[in-house]
Amino acid sequence: MNKYFAPSELIINEDGSIFHLHVKPEQLADKVILVGDPGRAPVVAAHFDTQECDISSREFRTITGTHKGKRITVVSTGIGCDNIDIVMNELDALANIDFNSRREKAKLRSLELVRIGTCGGLQPYTPVGTFICSVKSIGFDGLLNFYEGRNAVCDLPLERALLNHLGWSGNLCAPAPYVIDAHPELIERIAADDMVRGITVACGGFFGPQGRQLRIPLADPRQNEKIESFSYNGLQITNFEMESSALAGLARLMGHKATTCCMVIANRVAGEADPSYKNKIDDLIQLVIDRI
Numbered sequence: 001m002n003k004y005f006a007p008s009e010l011i012i013n014e015d016g017s018i019f020h021l022h023v024k025p026e027q028l029a030d031k032v033i034l035v036g037d038p039g040r041a042p043v044v045a046a047h048f049d050t051q052e053c054d055i056s057s058r059e060f061r062t063i064t065g066t067h068k069g070k071r072i073t074v075v076s077t078g079i080g081c082d083n084i085d086i087v088m089n090e091l092d093a094l095a096n097i098d099f100n101s102r103r104e105k106a107k108l109r110s111l112e113l114v115r116i117g118t119c120g121g122l123q124p125y126t127p128v129g130t131f132i133c134s135v136k137s138i139g140f141d142g143l144l145n146f147y148e149g150r151n152a153v154c155d156l157p158l159e160r161a162l163l164n165h166l167g168w169s170g171n172l173c174a175p176a177p178y179v180i181d182a183h184p185e186l187i188e189r190i191a192a193d194d195m196v197r198g199i200t201v202a203c204g205g206f207f208g209p210q211g212r213q214l215r216i217p218l219a220d221p222r223q224n225e226k227i228e229s230f231s232y233n234g235l236q237i238t239n240f241e242m243e244s245s246a247l248a249g250l251a252r253l254m255g256h257k258a259t260t261c262c263m264v265i266a267n268r269v270a271g272e273a274d275p276s277y278k279n280k281i282d283d284l285i286q287l288v289i290d291r292i
Helices: 038-045 081-096 156-166 184-191 223-229 244-254 281-291
Strands: 031-035 050-057 060-067 070-076 112-121 131-139 178-181 196-202 235-241 257-267
Touching: 031 038, 031 081, 038 050, 038 060, 038 070, 038 281, 081 244, 112 184, 112 244, 112 281, 131 184, 131 235, 131 244, 156 178, 156 223, 178 244, 184 257, 184 281, 196 244, 223 235, 235 257, 244 257, 257 281
Parallel strands: 031 070, 031 112, 112 257, 131 196, 196 235
Antiparallel strands: 050 060, 060 070, 112 235, 131 178, 131 257
16 A cells, blocks of 8 residues: 655645645646745736636745646745745645545656746856756755765766865865756757756755855855856856746656756856846746646
8 A cells, every 4th residue: 555644744725725825726727837036936927818716825826827738837046945845845735645545646746846046147249138957956055965865866977067166174064965857858948059058056045055255255266267167068057046946856856857947147257136036037937837
């Protein structure tokens, strides 16, 4: 018999919805777009031809509808891999656990998940306004290390090459950076030929973890210089963001397809930033929603 999930592990609200998202199983589509900002969820949903639900709970906003005959759910996750852990586990539960029996379903659903976000570019060829699709993600967050099967789905040779290149030891190695591939078929379909493909670093913070120094000195002042110069099998690290590794890693372990597409709003090499990016990200939304 399939495993039973106790109420302490799978928390279901009185109305039959999942604990944090407040979404019910029948409200989840197989195609899912993830955004960080709750305010961006209705921007994505504005492209829908129809809408069937609009649910807000904390930083999580979920809207399900249709676009050109495709049923799509958009979910805002908030910032960081810790929130991705909540969202991915609850989406997978909605898809693959029977809420009445609290047991895994006999037939499992595989979701397609694309995160649309913003990032910092790390190469001269990723100026402000560039669209980047993450082929691989490097997790500086450590989240995937808490799940069995991490080594089976991660790129262990690249992990070793990166740590050797960075020369990190001690506390900087404590999170044990992990490297995970996005789903190749989804990359080909979503990125097409109008997005840069590269390696994305998902950081555990916006300032120090991304090499930004305000009043507190950095543990490794040369961190960004080392990251920018790293190359592996012809791929370079193209950008910083804060969610892609947990998304790709949990999707692999759960049997879903996932990738991340970001627009560069700051180029760290050039020292440039565009705080008015909200006027331009709709172009990326349109590409993803048409291709998912």
